[in-house]
Amino acid sequence: MDLVFKALADGGRRQLLDALRERNGQTLTELCDQLTEMTRQGVTKHLRILEDAGLVVTVRRGRSKYHYLNPVPINEIAERWIGNYERDKLRALSALKAALEEK
């Protein structure tokens, strides 16, 4: 869980996820073409982190490695975590409002 949050914390990695959402199953070099301001090794490192977090799953075939989005971990975050805040949203907002108004 922590790995997922940490993986999502970097803009470059979110870009990679977005690229995969655009077109799933891309290779390293294809992804590199889209993150032009980084070397291939930089991208490799980020992909590694995404993979460790379970957000990306890879399949090697021949000399290529294809990257696929795994939507499950993000979903778990949405359910377990965001859901809680969603539930308390109105309550939190009104408490905030009251605190700000109170002189």
Added chain:
Amino acid sequence: MDLVFKALADGGRRQLLDALRERNGQTLTELCDQLTEMTRQGVTKHLRILEDAGLVVTVRRGRSKYHYLNPVPINEIAERWIGNYERDKLRALSALKAALEEK
């Protein structure tokens, strides 16, 4: 947006948010009592980051500073970001399955 993701990346900070979700409007020292493995200054720093990200709003009154949860940024993440993945979830999953099965 990036600030919010980064703020959420740390377990301690998520703990602080949870503590505030438990009881909104706590002071620094009250929050410190719940994060026992950190000094007050450590907690202060984390709260600062949460505040910069807009996740926490503070009100000072007298010598106390009260911390309130602001659910809005998390909600924006949920809508703009999680929503996209949710939408493509099934598609991504089936692509993943196909890639894994293909020999």
Added chain:
DNA sequence: TTGACAGGCAACCATTTGGTTGCTTAATCT
């Protein structure tokens, strides 16, 4: 008005992070 309590500031430290360059391995094409 003196003390105690809530919090802020600043300097400092170790570790992690994000990124690089250079070289190697492995598969594919001619």
Added chain:
DNA sequence: AGATTAAGCAACCAAATGGTTGCCTGTCAA
């Protein structure tokens, strides 16, 4: 076989992060 293409490995670097200690400021109550 030789050249090319896809990816991996390792060492190294600067900057950011997470945390600490020590001291200062402001507020409240006796």
